[in-house]
Amino acid sequence: MFILKLLIRNAFRHKLRTTLTIVGVAIAIVAFGLLRTLVDLWYAGVEASSASRLITRNAISLVFPLPISYKDRIRQVPGVKDVSWGNWFGGIYKDEKNFFPNFAVEPKSYLAMYPEYVIDPSQVKAFALDRKGCIVGRKTAERFGWKVGDQVTLRGTIFPGQWDFVIRGIYRGAQKNTDETQLFFHWDYLNETVKKTIARRADQVGFYMISLTKPEQAAEVSLAIDAIFKNSLAETLTETEKAFQMGFVSMTEAILVAIQIVSYVVIVIIMVVAANTMAMTARERIAEYATLKTLGFGAIHIAGVVFGESIVIAMIGGIAGVACTFPAAHWIETELSQFFPVFSIAPQTIVMDLAAALVVGVVAGIFPTWRGATIGIADGLRRIG
Known part of the structure; x- marks a missing residue:
């Protein structure tokens, strides 16, 4: 608990920068969650199909x-x-x-x-x-x-x-x-x-x-x-209800692929933004890391602080994004019901949202962590700003 409190305090030393980063992560997670839900919605008719029903149409x-x-x-x-x-x-x-x-x-x-x-x-x-x-x-x-x-x-x-x-x-x-x-x-x-x-x-x-x-x-x-x-x-073509629904989905497969690509691109973009934020933070604190090393703290301690801060920022943004996804989905289901009769967030989508936020935090923290852990004491103390 003490370590978590320390990481949160450290993350918010630059309140405006951290807040904007968290907002960016949250928006990215909302977009990612809604796009993934849209893909799931495309298959909703397939999933709801009964195995005991067939459809016969003109061949x-x-x-x-x-x-x-x-x-x-x-x-x-x-x-x-x-x-x-x-x-x-x-x-x-x-x-x-x-x-x-x-x-x-x-x-x-x-x-x-x-x-x-x-x-x-x-x-x-x-x-x-x-x-x-x-x-x-x-x-x-x-x-x-x-x-x-x-x-x-x-x-x-x-x-x-x-x-x-x-x-x-x-x-x-x-x-x-x-x-x-x-x-x-x-x-x-x-x-x-x-x-x-x-x-x-x-x-x-x-x-x-x-x-x-x-x-x-x-x-x-x-x-x-x-x-x-x-x-x-x-002549007729008879198929299961699921195969019939899949036929409609396959007609729009290119659209589904495009939506999936966009959902991942959104995460990559916010990953770059978060990495830049953490790199700026690490660069500003090089002298602090060198001072900690002179006091006996090892590279593992420095790495834990930097990496933990990145994870905390990303996960706060991820949790905020998940919380905002539900009202956004409700608005879409209410206001755009003619296009999206069902727009509910699936549990697996929430898991993917949080996993995406964790990935952002991990990737964004890799270089700053390495930089902070490997900086020499003399080199760190020589740096100003």
């Missing part, structure tokens, strides 16, 4: 639809427990900036496949009975001040027109990483309207969701489904 691209008649043939495949289907709707609420995911789905089977969407049974029943009904995530409902019974109008982009819905339920996530920003409505409502307006696009779905009786049968069930529709006008 060419997700843009191309599949006939609704496929559902009956998929149900007959051994190992398939249930089948649901849906379309990405892409509707806009009032203005493009009010983006949130919205899908047309088959209500009963879809909600049964996703127990992570927690919703009151009475609201589920009301949703099922109302053809124009919809359910919406808690965060989106709070964002726009919606409540059960409100009427909502979305402007279609993929499916043009003004689409009216009545909110029949609000769901919340069973886990922290569950997306609570989505809106779901009846696929039948979409299909019936499309039949009247764009008949050629009717009776088509964007994807099929398939639940399995046994997760270990995923590979053979996928192959069996794709074999059924091989050489048809709309």
Whole structure:
């Protein structure tokens, strides 16, 4: 405890310089933590995927639809427990900036496949009975001040027109990483309207969701489904939900690599700044170190003081940065929920933050420590300033 007190007192002999260094380290740690969280967020959908669900889409691209008649043939495949289907709707609420995911789905089977969407049974029943009904995530409902019974109008982009819905339920996530920003409505409502307006696009779905009786049968069930529709006008590609999500992540792999590089560059920059600070401190105290040696203190004692001071400054900055990361993440999750529906700091990110701060302290203290420990008594006492 005495040594720690000595190191802290020594570190703050130049209060302004030390404070600015600590602030710099804290800002770097906040940036590092947020960037690492952003990378983790990119994989959130992958981590939340269920091993007992498959997704079947058009083999060419997700843009191309599949006939609704496929559902009956998929149900007959051994190992398939249930089948649901849906379309990405892409509707806009009032203005493009009010983006949130919205899908047309088959209500009963879809909600049964996703127990992570927690919703009151009475609201589920009301949703099922109302053809124009919809359910919406808690965060989106709070964002726009919606409540059960409100009427909502979305402007279609993929499916043009003004689409009216009545909110029949609000769901919340069973886990922290569950997306609570989505809106779901009846696929039948979409299909019936499309039949009247764009008949050629009717009776088509964007994807099929398939639940399995046994997760270990995923590979053979996928192959069996794709074999059924091989050489048809709309061949299928069936994959696990995790593989499907990874497909989206792989499209933006270059962005992820860039973010990771930037996060490390931030640490390197603050490492250089901290090293410069410690080098200035050591240079100013050369005469003090020489005096300590004349009093009998060895090189190990001098090294301990210099190196310890570097670690103390870096770790104070690191702890301050970690403390500031949480409110920063909360602000991002609140104000930018349309882009980051979930933005929570993982425990491993905190560990990485503190490890990064420790690395900064260690690297920044190496040269000053060596300089202080190896300075000769005569050379040190000859120096002024």
